[in-house]
Amino acid sequence: MISRRTDLPLDGDVLAGFLPWLIAFMVFLAVVAAAGMFILHDATANWSAGLTHTLTVQVPPTKGEKALPAAEDPHVLDALKVLRTTGGIIRADLVPQTEVLELLEPWLGRDGAAGDLPLPYLIDAEADPDAKFDIATLRSRLTKAHPGISVDNHRDWLDRLVGLIDAVEWIARGVLLLIGLATVGTVIFTTRTGLSVHRDTIEVLHLIGAQDDYVAKQFAWRALTLGLRGGTIGLALAAPTVLGIGYLASGIETGLLPDASLGVAQWIALAFIPILAAAIATLTARITVTKTLAGML
Amino acid sequence: MISRRTDLPLDGDVLAGFLPWLIAFMVFLAVVAAAGMFILHDATANWSAGLTHTLTVQVPPTKGEKALPAAEDPHVLDALKVLRTTGGIIRADLVPQTEVLELLEPWLGRDGAAGDLPLPYLIDAEADPDAKFDIATLRSRLTKAHPGISVDNHRDWLDRLVGLIDAVEWIARGVLLLIGLATVGTVIFTTRTGLSVHRDTIEVLHLIGAQDDYVAKQFAWRALTLGLRGGTIGLALAAPTVLGIGYLASGIETGLLPDASLGVAQWIALAFIPILAAAIATLTARITVTKTLAGML
Amino acid sequence: MNFDGSDYVVRFENVGLRYGLGPEVLQDVSFALAPASYHFLIGPSGAGKSSLLRLMYLAMKPSRGLISLFGRDMARTAREDLPGLRRRIGVVFQDYRLLNHLSAFDNVALPLRVAGGRERDIQKHVEELLSWVGLGDHMNASLPTLSGGQQQRVSIARAVITKPQLLLADEPTGNVDDRIALRLMHLFEELNKLGTTIVIATHNESLVKRLGHPRLRLDGGLLLGDPQSRRGRKGKGDEMLDGSRHMEAG
């Protein structure tokens, strides 16, 4: 597949100085794009896990009457019963009124009318993330129990955000694809340049009785070493960049970007990018050379 | 500076096929990165204009008493007076109680206890975006009028979001810089490759009595045409991408990305990127060739 | 020596060659070279000598006609078999075609390496041959540091290092003086005695006259009879091919 022979002056030519940097640049972009994709993907996954499957059920206070303690309100008890008998709901707990007050603080003021106000009752429920869970059925069952009950599954704003992130992810994927194509194109072009620069040499080898393979192997070997060199440089430059972005992101809102650092598996995946680039380079070089040689008698 | 002479076989060599695509790739990335920067910048600017200078002042309901109509509550009147006499505040209006009810709907239920509940009063104020406005002073003046009054300038989450966007903007700037450097590097390397491929020809011209300029001009001309060609391709590919991203982004939340489309001035700025790339290419080629030639006797 | 048609080392029949859409630079060329024969290929500049050699060393296909090498019809030989055939042919190119990034030694060693020779044998052979052509002191010199005549001798050494069955040399003595030219011709004679068929294209008239080998004369793409050579070393293995335009080469 490859050969370390150096009948061709491949190591000394200008391309040898050029190709690694180009591949380094490509690998750098690819690694950063892939890392960004990982982080975003993790973020949406976290959100889905942490938020999508949480439901807040709100039971309005019973009008006109002196409020009963939450745990005794019949509507609340009904709602809890409904929730606990719904397949897919794995937990349903009453939110203590003190917490409800805290939630309302921005609206009612710090010394909000504690016991005086008829506060709504809140129930925090969790759905099994694996079970297919039908929010519409649940909603209709709950309103049957008491018409004023509302169910909030936090989907509205989350859906929008996930949509945005998805779009960004798609862009990152597009950039990755583009970089892949650009790398292949670059290797094809540089190999062709190499072929034309060394055309006389190749022709002499050919006329001396060298097999196509003899020549192709040397180009492939060169592409492999240059590709690996460039890939390593690119990865080396990208790693601190990724770490820096992670640091910046984690300095922002933990809720917005829950975990901006990468796992071991993800780092390993990133480390495969330069290897992939070198493999692409090697294969492209081999194919290009073989095709060109096939054109000679 | 440049010359259309073609003693050097520059148009026919493999690099002539390679350089435009490389520059196209660079210009593509640069245009997309710059467009992203523009959109994000506009978004933060919009937020700052639309939100940063809006204050919400909340006056707690007078405890124990039957609530007066908002416009008659003495604390509200005090707060309005303070606001209207504060330099930099250009508007301060009472929010009608119906709107306050709407805002509270998620918490109090749709049939929330309208007249029965002691609702807080809300005042919507606007600060002059140009005036330097000290929120702390205002806050202390208001609490002097009535201790329960709170002021919300919507800064908390906005600051976080703006911080995130700023970070992304910085990354985009870094990518732009990187692309610029990569373009210069690419042009230097391809020019050097050109020089080494055509070294014999250059030497003959030199020995025949050609001035350095005679040779350098031809390389510069080539770099200019190839650079422009590549830049145009890159811009042509980037334009639909930018439009597409804008379309995707506008399909999401209008509140989050207020205006994802670019203005005329911004499009013109983007159109300058390929011209800049071609200029960089031309200059780099000229300098590289002149330096190399200076090394010959 | 007796042999039938298939025993010719080189056989051309009505060969024509044109480059691209240009005129035929070789027209109806027919001849046959017997094993261990030695010919000069002469003719004015632009007559087609280098083109004829190019066909023989398999750098090109003829536009028409039949070429057979070592008894094999080239039109019917698979591309995979060509490297093997090329290794049996040594070529001195008119413009040398040496590899500039390699030393004189490595240039000469190249055909052996391509053929997969053992490095120890290569060492000895190459050094011996380079000394013989007067480049013992320049064994490890890089190519561009050699003078024109030195490079020419490297190219000759590369062509003969494998003791090829067919040696084709295109103006091999254009850049050396008569003394070295004669020495190189002796090298070719030695090879010839060992059985190598030799064709040398040259303008060096004094050399052609002095050595007196049979001549192939080209003019304007046509192979012409050479009356002098008929008087020369007749019967060294060459035969008239049938057909009116076929001529005796030697």
Added chain:
Amino acid sequence: MNFDGSDYVVRFENVGLRYGLGPEVLQDVSFALAPASYHFLIGPSGAGKSSLLRLMYLAMKPSRGLISLFGRDMARTAREDLPGLRRRIGVVFQDYRLLNHLSAFDNVALPLRVAGGRERDIQKHVEELLSWVGLGDHMNASLPTLSGGQQQRVSIARAVITKPQLLLADEPTGNVDDRIALRLMHLFEELNKLGTTIVIATHNESLVKRLGHPRLRLDGGLLLGDPQSRRGRKGKGDEMLDGSRHMEAG
């Protein structure tokens, strides 16, 4: 003709040349060439002929010694002035150094264009000269389609098209037959009669003998006296330089 030292077209004094850290390939070379003189530069392969010419056409600086061209000390000439001087020198390179992507016509026209000549004059001159060297039919042929000898004639045409004051030719007849070689030599003679100083490095002994111009003989980097030339056309404008190693060139 009478002239003092500064009237020599070329003057070398104790010139030494080494490539990189290698040995001196030219040692203590001293000679002077008068205007309109005609010399052959001879010597075995590797003697330093091409190196000596390289110094004369300003491709290299000597390691030591003084070179003056057209009366100007090269060590004290600014780099900007060199292109102007180079345009007064025509060179035929041993390896031609033609531009492969240009036609024969454009190759020959190149020195005129570099010097800023008018396209109309160029047209006429170049066509005339190419016809004269026998390439009237190959005017627009691209270089690689020309035979070895044809390329060599293009390189000669390029060297003489500007009617240079100094013509340096390195083995200009290695790939042409004697008839064309003589014709080319006549071209040089014509130029010489018009005042061009000519130096031709060659191995073609019969040509040197036939034309009988004075000789500069190099061997192992040393310039040796040429007893034959002393008997030759003495007094054609060349003078002994003082100093023991200085020799009469012609």
